Amino acid sequence: MRHEAPDNDTVSGPNGAPDNAFPALDGVRHRFLDLPGLRMHVAEAGHGEPVVLLHGFPQHWWEWRGVIQGLAARYRVICPDLRGAGWTDAPPTGYTRDQLLADVVALLDALELDRVCLVAHDWGALLGYELCLSAPDRVRKYVSLAVPHPFVRFDPRLLLAIARHGWFEPVIAAPVLGPRLLGRGRQRLAHHLLRDVTTDRNTWSDEDVELFVGRLREPARADAASALYRRFIMPEAARILTGAYGRSRLRTPTRALVGAEDPIVRPEFLGGFVEHTDDFGIEFVDGASHFVVDERPDAVLEHVLEFFASS
Numbered sequence: 001m002r003h004e005a006p007d008n009d010t011v012s013g014p015n016g017a018p019d020n021a022f023p024a025l026d027g028v029r030h031r032f033l034d035l036p037g038l039r040m041h042v043a044e045a046g047h048g049e050p051v052v053l054l055h056g057f058p059q060h061w062w063e064w065r066g067v068i069q070g071l072a073a074r075y076r077v078i079c080p081d082l083r084g085a086g087w088t089d090a091p092p093t094g095y096t097r098d099q100l101l102a103d104v105v106a107l108l109d110a111l112e113l114d115r116v117c118l119v120a121h122d123w124g125a126l127l128g129y130e131l132c133l134s135a136p137d138r139v140r141k142y143v144s145l146a147v148p149h150p151f152v153r154f155d156p157r158l159l160l161a162i163a164r165h166g167w168f169e170p171v172i173a174a175p176v177l178g179p180r181l182l183g184r185g186r187q188r189l190a191h192h193l194l195r196d197v198t199t200d201r202n203t204w205s206d207e208d209v210e211l212f213v214g215r216l217r218e219p220a221r222a223d224a225a226s227a228l229y230r231r232f233i234m235p236e237a238a239r240i241l242t243g244a245y246g247r248s249r250l251r252t253p254t255r256a257l258v259g260a261e262d263p264i265v266r267p268e269f270l271g272g273f274v275e276h277t278d279d280f281g282i283e284f285v286d287g288a289s290h291f292v293v294d295e296r297p298d299a300v301l302e303h304v305l306e307f308f309a310s311s
Contacts, residue, residue, distance in 0.1 A: 085221070
């Protein structure tokens with residue numbers, strides 16, 4: 001299924017040379033970039049001001065299928081597969097906060113992008129906040145999807161919500177066990193993460209589910225997923241909950257979109273940002289839970305276009 005393209009060459013999508021490595025979406029171009037220690041796959045569409053989209057777990061660039069074309073009518077849309085995901089390399093190391101952030105900065109540098117607009121979901125959204133905090137000159141505006149902002153105050157009810165609805169996180173993070181459950185047999189855990197964490201199981205076509213969980217059948221990608229939870233997602237959640245960002249300030253204009261049906265990221269847990277941000281707002285999307293852009297691509301597209309176009 002993997003397409004071995006020459007370094008930095010553009011790989012044609014459905015309207016170009018015959019290539020069946022990637023799912024078909026009109027107007028999307030594919031290429032690989034050689035970053036320091038990582039060969040990254042990038043899907044692109046449109047022209048104009050660059051907008052970078054960072055996916056979550058267990059997804060890759062195809063997560064953005066419902067909004068790419070709408071964004072591409074006005075912007076140059078750039079959808080990388082992050083380390084270990086999709087068609088990007090899955091090396092055994094590098095799933096730490098510093099290295100994952102370095103991957104994103106290296107992507108911007110390789111594409112010669114001084115400043116971008118950013119949209120990110122799930123663990124990609126955690127990286128998005130890190131980028132805005134550490135390199136605010138690189139992001140003009142940021143839209144975060146379905147994660148708490150870094151300034152939430154400790155609340156035991158949030159811990160209870162995570163324990164009840166995020167029970168799978170330590171399971172995935174467990175060496176040997178996590179990769180086995182994600183990538184082998186019927187992949188029930190991987191299917192659960194998609195089918196059972198939405199307001200409507202029909203959000204996903206069988207083809208969409210296979211595009212996401214199928215990549216995890218590669219042992220290196222299942223190992224990468226476990227390392228990602230163990231080295232980044234769970235430690236980052238702990239950092240947020242213990243107030244590690246208490247002395248930080250988010251200067252990038254930012255909007256957080258949260259599914260109104262999300263059982264973890266609830267309104268009562270999302271205070272604490274006023275004294276740490278220059279321009280921050282939260283919007284709740286009806287008819288969506290965690291996978292906001294899959295469940296309500298129309299609402300996400302509307303919010304993003306309006307926010308990026310505003311002064």
